Amino acid sequence: xxxxxxxxxxxxxxxxxxxxxxxxxxxxxxxxxxxxxxxxxxxxxxxxxxxxxxxxxxxxxxxxxxxxxxxxxxxxxxxxxxxxxxxxxxxxxxxxxxxxxxxxxxxxxxxxxxxxxxxxxxxxxxxxxxxxxxxxxxxxxxxxxxxxxxxxxxxxxxxxxxxxxxxxxxxxxxxxxxxxxxxxxxxxxxxxxxxxxxxxxxxxxxxxxxxxxxxxxxxxxxxxxxxxxxxxxxxxxxxxxxxxxxxxxxxxxxxxxxxxxxxxxxxxxxxxxxxxxxxxxxxxxxxxxxxxxxxxxxxxxxxxxxxxxxxxxxxxxxxxxxxxxxxxxxxxxxxxxxxxxxxxxxxxxxxxxxxxxxxxxxxxxxxxxxxxxxxxxxxxxxxxxxxxxxxxxxxxxxxxxxxxxxxxx
Numbered sequence: 001x002x003x004x005x006x007x008x009x010x011x012x013x014x015x016x017x018x019x020x021x022x023x024x025x026x027x028x029x030x031x032x033x034x035x036x037x038x039x040x041x042x043x044x045x046x047x048x049x050x051x052x053x054x055x056x057x058x059x060x061x062x063x064x065x066x067x068x069x070x071x072x073x074x075x076x077x078x079x080x081x082x083x084x085x086x087x088x089x090x091x092x093x094x095x096x097x098x099x100x101x102x103x104x105x106x107x108x109x110x111x112x113x114x115x116x117x118x119x120x121x122x123x124x125x126x127x128x129x130x131x132x133x134x135x136x137x138x139x140x141x142x143x144x145x146x147x148x149x150x151x152x153x154x155x156x157x158x159x160x161x162x163x164x165x166x167x168x169x170x171x172x173x174x175x176x177x178x179x180x181x182x183x184x185x186x187x188x189x190x191x192x193x194x195x196x197x198x199x200x201x202x203x204x205x206x207x208x209x210x211x212x213x214x215x216x217x218x219x220x221x222x223x224x225x226x227x228x229x230x231x232x233x234x235x236x237x238x239x240x241x242x243x244x245x246x247x248x249x250x251x252x253x254x255x256x257x258x259x260x261x262x263x264x265x266x267x268x269x270x271x272x273x274x275x276x277x278x279x280x281x282x283x284x285x286x287x288x289x290x291x292x293x294x295x296x297x298x299x300x301x302x303x304x305x306x307x308x309x310x311x312x313x314x315x316x317x318x319x320x321x322x323x324x325x326x327x328x329x330x331x332x333x334x335x336x337x338x339x340x341x342x343x344x345x346x347x348x349x350x351x352x353x354x355x356x357x358x359x360x361x362x363x364x365x366x367x368x369x370x371x372x373x374x375x376x377x378x379x380x381x382x383x384x385x386x387x388x389x390x391x392x393x394x395x396x397x398x399x400x401x402x403x404x405x406x407x408x409x
Contacts, residue, residue, distance in 0.1 A: 030311035030385060031224075038217045042210055058209035063321040064216035065278045070301040070317035071220075071227055071310065072270025077299070078308035078387075079236060080263035081243030083150045085295055086137075086157020090268040092290035093133055094126040094275025096164055099177040099285035101125065119183035123276050130272020131265040138264030142257055145246075157295050165287040176286030183215075183280045212281045219277070223270065227310055230266070239263055240308075297324065304376060306383030315384050328369055332361040 041060060045053030069091060076084045102122055104114040117125070141152050164171045171177060230236050238259045241249035250256050279285045297320060305316020 057213050061213040061216045065274045066321050067317040068274040069298045070313050072267045074313045076267035080239040084153045085150050086153040088290045088294035089157045089160035090130045090271035091275045094130045094272030095279040095285045097126040097129050098122050098276040098279040102181040126272040126276035127269045131269035134264040134268025138261045161287040161290045178284045180283045306386035309387035312385030328365045335361045
């Protein structure tokens, strides 16, 4: 028997798939680390805080929403190379879809009756509604590229929140739509309040944030599998061909119109998915939650993590969320506490026109955030965990620039 025939060949079942996994691949290791941290995080937080880590578990569920948004934008920007600066618009569409179909809107908009559609059904509805609007946005912008496409998507991202704000009869205007239905999650949210408007719930302790965290982890696992399959499919290869050279892709027989429309629609569907979950968890949908800053933050997550690489985008989303929503939020208190610990408590007191150290740090939060991003991009321009294609492109561009400098000299 030859050496090839004697070699162990992986089977076709689950065991064979495990045997075919390259455990030395950095993406595989990143997936294992991320999934392992997601599993142990609730217990680890509760142990570290003495059973008072419920807030951190709830915050982690909110971070999962931004991870899901970053994965969706990565389809548009990282795979297809289409710059989208209005991605928060689809986030708002998904959230308002849940708010208008799973709330007692009679208390907010007297002209309409209450509608209470189950959360699980509305997840699919939000996906299709957001995908429809993504296709509607993509249809008139197929001939646009680069800066022109960015301007159109930016305008769309500014229009949608203002439409929801001005349609007060349907959306509650500036106040938004409160008292959204609590999702019915088997074996996690208990009590007679599950599936009823949150306005009738008087004791919020009956709603376990761990339920939303577990649900988000499960949804992310499904979404990551779907996006991985998309990336390896014929459609994913067509997106990458368009990203590299749209003219060459069209010459090779790729239908660029349909392919770009699918990129917008699929990317928007993930945003609508996240918006539906966000509205259900927060139990309030307001137009202030979907500003242009949200679109920029999600784009930063994709770029920082590594465009086109799924685990890199997830790491970038978690890093930006921790910095923006945890570190910078607590930075003034940490600064004041450090000054007191060092015996410099007088710095926390206002002296004339000079504010206290904590107040001054509060004013400089976005300066610190900007410096962190600038330093990261200077030291790691390809992202925290870039795709190999993106890394090779940056290395090749750097080499060509160096050669051009030598020739010009």
